[in-house]
Amino acid sequence: MKKLILFLLIVLACTLPPPVDADSFTVISRPCPGGVTAASNMCDSTTDSSLLCEDFMGTTACYTGGSENCRVTWTRTVSGTSTAAFDNSSSGTACFSTSNKDLAISRGDSNVIVYKAITDSSTAYLLFYFKPTSGTNSSSVSAFGLYDSSTALAYINFIQDGSGNMSIKGVHRNSSNSLIQHTAFPVTAGTWYKVEIKWIANQAVSGGFSIAINGTDKTGVDTTSINTNADNVRASITAAFAFEIGAVKVHTSAPACN
Numbered sequence: 257m258k259k260l261i262l263f264l265l266i267v268l269a270c271t272l273p274p275p276v277d278a279d280s281f282t283v284i285s286r287p288c289p290g291g292v293t294a295a296s297n298m299c300d301s302t303t304d305s306s307l308l309c310e311d312f313m314g315t316t317a318c319y320t321g322g323s324e325n326c327r328v329t330w331t332r333t334v335s336g337t338s339t340a341a342f343d344n345s346s347s348g349t350a351c352f353s354t355s356n357k358d359l360a361i362s363r364g365d366s367n368v369i370v371y372k373a374i375t376d377s378s379t380a381y382l383l384f385y386f387k388p389t390s391g392t393n394s395s396s397v398s399a400f401g402l403y404d405s406s407t408a409l410a411y412i413n414f415i416q417d418g419s420g421n422m423s424i425k426g427v428h429r430n431s432s433n434s435l436i437q438h439t440a441f442p443v444t445a446g447t448w449y450k451v452e453i454k455w456i457a458n459q460a461v462s463g464g465f466s467i468a469i470n471g472t473d474k475t476g477v478d479t480t481s482i483n484t485n486a487d488n489v490r491a492s493i494t495a496a497f498a499f500e501i502g503a504v505k506v507h508t509s510a511p512a513c514n
Contacts (some may be wrong), residue, residue, distance in 0.1 A: 312325055312502075318342035322342060330371065332371075335366045338493075343357050344500065363397070372489055384451050384501055387500040388414060388422050388449075403488050410467075412425065413426075413437070424443055455486055458483035
C-alpha cells in the first residue's frame, strides 16, 4: 500500500504544471509555443486580454488610407524611397501559415517612424518576432521596443559591424537615465527571432528590465530603471537598415504562454 501511495504521489507531481519565472516570459519545461512559432490564436479577440496584440491578420486599416489586414490602426511617418508596408508577404512569417503577412520596414532616403499607443503602463511585457533583412556596416538603429512618447525605454538595437556581421541587443534606460547596452545576440538575414522584453518602471536596485532572444536570456548586470511609464511601441529608423516584424504583443503581467 505504501509503495502504491508513493507511486501515485510521484505521478501527481510529474503531471502538475511547472513553476513560472515571474521575471520573464519563460515557462519552465512547459510545451508552450517557443522558438519562432507563435500560437495560432495569439490575437484571437475572444481569448486575448493584452494591451496590444497585432498579427497582421485582422480587418482594420493598418494606418489611414492603408491596407486593411491589421488588428489595430498604427501611425507611420515615411516618405521618399523609405517604406513601411503592413501587408508585406513573407515566406516563413513567424506566426500564421494562413496569412504570411507582416510589417516590413526599409529606410531609404528618409527616416521611418512606426508606432502604436498603448495604455500608460509602469509594467509592460513586450513580445515580438523580428527578421533582419539588411543593414549598413559599422552602424546600428533602435529597431523596435517600448517608448514614452518619443523617449526610448526598452528596445533592441539592430547592429551591423564593419565586416557585415549582424546582431541584436537589448537596451534600456536605467535609474540614472542612462541607456544601458546588454549582451549582443548574433543574427542572420532572413531568419526569424523571438524577442521578449520586460519593463518595470522605477526600480532603483534591480528588476526593471530583462530581455530574452529565442528563449535565451541576454540581460546584462544593470537592470535598474527610470521612473517612466511606457505608452507606445515604436520603430524609429534613422540609418539604412531593413527588417520585418511578424507579430507584436504587450501584457501588463508576465504571460504564461506566448
